[in-house]
Amino acid sequence: MRRHQRAATLTATALAGVLFAAGCSSSSGGKKSEEEGAAASAGKANTPRMTVAMITHASPGDTFWDLIRKGAQAAAAKDNIKLVYSSDPSAGNQANLVQNAIDQKVDGIALTAAKPEAMKDVVAKAQSAGIPVVGFNSGVGNWKELGMLEYFGQDENIAGQAFGERLNELGAKHAVCVIQEQGQVALEARCAGLKKGFKGKTDTLYVNGTDMPSVKSTITAKLKQDSSIDQVVTLGAPIALTAVQSVSDAGTDAKVATFDLNKDLVKAVQDGTVEFAVDQQPYLQGYLSVDALWLYKTNGNFSGGGTAPVLTGPAFITKDNVDQVADFAAKGTR
Template sequence: MERSSLSRRLAPAVALAAAAALTVAGCSSSSGGKKAEESAGGASAGKATTPRMTVALVTHQSPGDTFWDIVRKGAEAAAAKDNIKLVYSADPSAGAQATLVQNAIDQKVDGIAITLAKPDAMKDVVSKATQANIPVVGLNSGVSDWRKLGLMEFFGQDETVAGEAFGKKLDELKAKHAVCVVQEQGNVGLTQRCDGLKKTFSGKTDVLYVNGTDMPSVKSTITAKLKQDKSIDYVATLGAPFALTAVQSVSDAGSKAKIATFDLNKDLTGAISKGTIEFAVDQQPWLQGYLAIDSLWLYKNNGNYMGGGEQPVLTGPAFVDKSNVDAVAKYAAKGTR
């Protein structure tokens, strides 16, 4: 099994969502639909013959953050299957992201999927979408806030639970001093990860803020921290690209610190196989994108919604390490994990 015992209790909600997504009323297996789905991430369940929809996916992606490429592939796969025109936009600035959501409202889209990295900034525009009778679902960031903001559904992981699991894992590995590297200040999900880690890890935890949009700066900041404090034996990063950069920092600093991270990509699975990264916590971003878009099709065409309007559909966390990385790597190579 590639998924840890931690995530087994999450399986019923995800399985229910996946079953609903695969039960597509009125599908046809046209060759054009199949090609679109394959290019979007490997799905080939046919194409819905329901009326064309337009759905906006608005995230807080920073330029160059490959994590969101995986989310987008999942969304594109669902859109190809469901006869949806997907309009993707992103901005790490909360105000700019809110403006992008307003643009989607003005375009009178049929549904909106958003991330809530900075939920307070999104409150007013979500209310405007609701007033315009546009269904809104959340994904990835905002598990603590989606209901308060009036979103219909949420797809992602509980970042506090993920952080707590990470901290326990560090204890199992006999770590003594960890530094948690935060690439975006004010992002509630990233804060919850570090807070969760500190809560369960019995060793010392430092928090190091870096500029996630400037990788040379990320590298030099981590290097400086490791040179300053030789007692650090684990670097905990909150995204795959930052973990790979931290490998260089450890080398440059002459440190013996090990590296573990949240999130995956194909390069990271290779690093786990080689042993340069100890483990990763996977939240299945492709699945988040897929379910968010598919849920809007299901709601529009059959009145379905998942979680009963009260519970999130959890897609993680699950540990990936040397013992199970091969089972994940083949999907990561396609850009779907």
């Protein structure tokens, strides 16, 4: 598929730049904190100190966002940037955090647009204040109309279609797509793409992703209710690992495959309890979004010509290639 090939090319190009920077660690406190780290091994920029606000829709305890934040911290250390990270799963509260960043007169803002409509007014206010805004992770279908400079992430609908096509190859007939946050555009797009690419029957199941015991019982109940389901599709690594338990509790032969990756999910792919994972490279998303603001403010550079997103996925991780990313996952960069 040509668009998949293009995604892989863009990902490889972007990743080549990332390999020159090493990750860094820093302390954090509360919902809002300043992230600073040691210079990366490639050297630290001698450009004037910048302040960049990164504002996401992350839920408390969701380790996926640790990877994004780690990439952002590495770029900030390299580029002499003071990184101020904050998050809130409530779209309204996230918009307020963006407004706070505008009021503080930051030099750039990187944000996720899981609920694009909620970001519309504050992104316009940032533009009026002369603050460049880049998007990442969520909002690939809306970043241009919101007026963002660039976007870094995965085309979730295309990734979902590719996921469905892989299920066709594996012989699945009836899938349930588990969405952990209703109305989140990236998650909804994944399931919509899955339905388009999968030739079998697809059900959608909504769960509360912040309550894992509830996730487990809801998936278990669904599998017991309909024994024809032979494939569970989850949209996050922690949900996938919980779904494996649900399959066992339900006593079915259903298989589990997922979007997103972490070190525990790597082990599950290695031992076969999870068939495969689609990696959107969150570390890369965090790194590129911060580095992009430095490039724009310092050199006037921007990627994608202002019309195309920079794609960081989908990259399929299977038992055949999982060992190639295992060490990177253990380090928190995949």
